[in-house]
Amino acid sequence: MIDRASPATPPAPAAAAEKPWGGRFDGPTDAFVEEFTASVAFDRRLYAHDIQGSIAHATMLAAVGVLSAAERDAIVAGLEAIRADIEAGRFPWSVQLEDVHMNIESALTARIGEVGKKLHTARSRNDQVATDIRLWLREEIDRLTGMLDRLLHALVDLAEREADTVLPGFTHLQAAQPVSFGHHLLAWFEMLLRDRERLQDCRKRTDALPLGAGALAGTSFPIDRALTARLLGFARICENSLDAVADRDFAIEFTACAALMMVHFSRMAEEMVLWSSQQFGFIELADAFCTGSSMMPQKKNPDVPELVRGKSGRVLGHLLALLTLMKSQPLAYNKDNQEDKEPLFDTADTLRGCLRAFGDLVPTMQVKRARMREAARAGFTTATDFADYLVRLGIPFRDAHAVVGAAVRLAVERDCELKDLSLAELQALDARIDERVYASLDVDAALAARAHRGGTAPAQVRAACAAARTRIAAA
Numbered sequence: 390m391i392d393r394a395s396p397a398t399p400p401a402p403a404a405a406a407e408k409p410w411g412g413r414f415d416g417p418t419d420a421f422v423e424e425f426t427a428s429v430a431f432d433r434r435l436y437a438h439d440i441q442g443s444i445a446h447a448t449m450l451a452a453v454g455v456l457s458a459a460e461r462d463a464i465v466a467g468l469e470a471i472r473a474d475i476e477a478g479r480f481p482w483s484v485q486l487e488d489v490h491m492n493i494e495s496a497l498t499a500r501i502g503e504v505g506k507k508l509h510t511a512r513s514r515n516d517q518v519a520t521d522i523r524l525w526l527r528e529e530i531d532r533l534t535g536m537l538d539r540l541l542h543a544l545v546d547l548a549e550r551e552a553d554t555v556l557p558g559f560t561h562l563q564a565a566q567p568v569s570f571g572h573h574l575l576a577w578f579e580m581l582l583r584d585r586e587r588l589q590d591c592r593k594r595t596d597a598l599p600l601g602a603g604a605l606a607g608t609s610f611p612i613d614r615a616l617t618a619r620l621l622g623f624a625r626i627c628e629n630s631l632d633a634v635a636d637r638d639f640a641i642e643f644t645a646c647a648a649l650m651m652v653h654f655s656r657m658a659e660e661m662v663l664w665s666s667q668q669f670g671f672i673e674l675a676d677a678f679c680t681g682s683s684m685m686p687q688k689k690n691p692d693v694p695e696l697v698r699g700k701s702g703r704v705l706g707h708l709l710a711l712l713t714l715m716k717s718q719p720l721a722y723n724k725d726n727q728e729d730k731e732p733l734f735d736t737a738d739t740l741r742g743c744l745r746a747f748g749d750l751v752p753t754m755q756v757k758r759a760r761m762r763e764a765a766r767a768g769f770t771t772a773t774d775f776a777d778y779l780v781r782l783g784i785p786f787r788d789a790h791a792v793v794g795a796a797v798r799l800a801v802e803r804d805c806e807l808k809d810l811s812l813a814e815l816q817a818l819d820a821r822i823d824e825r826v827y828a829s830l831d832v833d834a835a836l837a838a839r840a841h842r843g844g845t846a847p848a849q850v851r852a853a854c855a856a857a858r859t860r861i862a863a864a
């Protein structure tokens with residue numbers, strides 16, 4: 390037990406006394422601990438939202454009579470001046486002041502005097518930080534959604550242009566059936582449209598106000614949370630003070646949406662990498678999105694899709710980090726939560742970078758239609774259509790499958806295509822085969838035949854493109 394009266398006890402050092410929470414402390418914070426516990430290096434990024442939240446809080450306090458109008462005005466003017474200082478790069482961020490919240494609050498008091506100390510009435514950093522992150526994330530979701538829309542429109546535009554382009558469709562990465570390249574691009578579109586819906590859904594749960602929760606139990610002042618929510622444009626308030634400061638579900642949900650989006654990007658990227666290789670030769674990426682090799686003069690590497698593919702790893706990691714961060718935390722706020730920001734920030738930054746990269750790259754992708762068509766014809770991709778033709782002659786599908794299998798074996802032996810087999814050779818496999826078999830082997834006919842909704846017929850692809858544009862707006 391420390392004897393506070395003892396002359397042997399050194400006076401409380403200035404450093405501890407200067408902390409906004411320094412009152413109950415005798416000794417200074419260890420210098421390493423100060424660094425270790427500080428978040429200002431990364432949470433200063435929340436400054437605009439912190440100030441926005443503080444202005445709304447002060448406005449509400451004045452409305453309910455906790456602050457006078459003059460006090461509110463001094464606080465608001467002081468906060469706005471601080472915002473200008475930060476934006477001009479002349480704000481002295483201090484690690485000793487731990488985080489963005491205490492840096493700004495201390496600067497406010499230094500600037501406007503005693504009244505600055507009243508801002509934190511009826512508030513804790515716990516409800517303050519939860520509010521800041523939600524404000525920041527809501528804005529970030531809106532920005533990312535705008536970028537996603539740009540990519541979605543780019544995919545639809547390209548799909549429409551390439552509706553008639555024939556591409557080999559793959560299963561097991563083996564040539565399977567011909568598809569419209571536009572149809573393939575619209576498959577990417579569907580993946581990303583679901584991501585858009587998920588983002589919007591996550592936004593709903595982000596859009597709630599924690600302020601008023603105080604440290605955990607609320608406040609004894611007659612606050613008006615609905616007013617604060619209105620001032621900050623929140624759709625609703627968090628209904629339970631403990632949950633308001635403890636909840637980071639919205640951060641996890643956002644990162645989960647982002648992780649799945651990155652998985653989608655990695656699949657698109659992988660196809661771009663494959664397609665731009667010499668072996669496929671289906672597309673050529675614009676020079677602006679590639680780099681060369683320092684040793685091999687012939688190289689043009691698809692760096693941008695490769696990097697997008699690689700960046701999926703860090704976002705998947707951030708999701709696991711946030712889930713693990715929240716797992717087993719007792720209510721309500723714990724300092725652990727300070728670890729939410731870096732994964733969250735990096736997730737948004739990574740997503741933004743990838744959206745920008747693909748949004749720029751997709752419209753400039755050069756499509757090598759002749760090469761795609763040639764590849765679509767190889768590998769007996771219309772064998773199913775041959776079998777379907779036999780079914781229309783009244784042959785059961787399983788028998789038809791066996792007949793075409795035998796025809797493929799023959800063509801492999803001859804090293805030719807199915808259409809190069811003579812009618813006599815085909816009739817030897819089944820006497821009912823007639824001239825019309827050759828029409829069934831045509832790749833364009835194979836595409837056009839799949840003329841139902843969701844099918845790959847160019848007319849369907851064009852209709853799907855038109856519908857896609859209205860679906861973006863509605864998602």
Ligand code: ARG
Pocket residue numbers: 428432488514515518724726727728
């Ligand atoms: N920097 C802290 C965080 O990010 C702010 C809240 C701190 N609250 C506290 N009671 N220590 O979570």
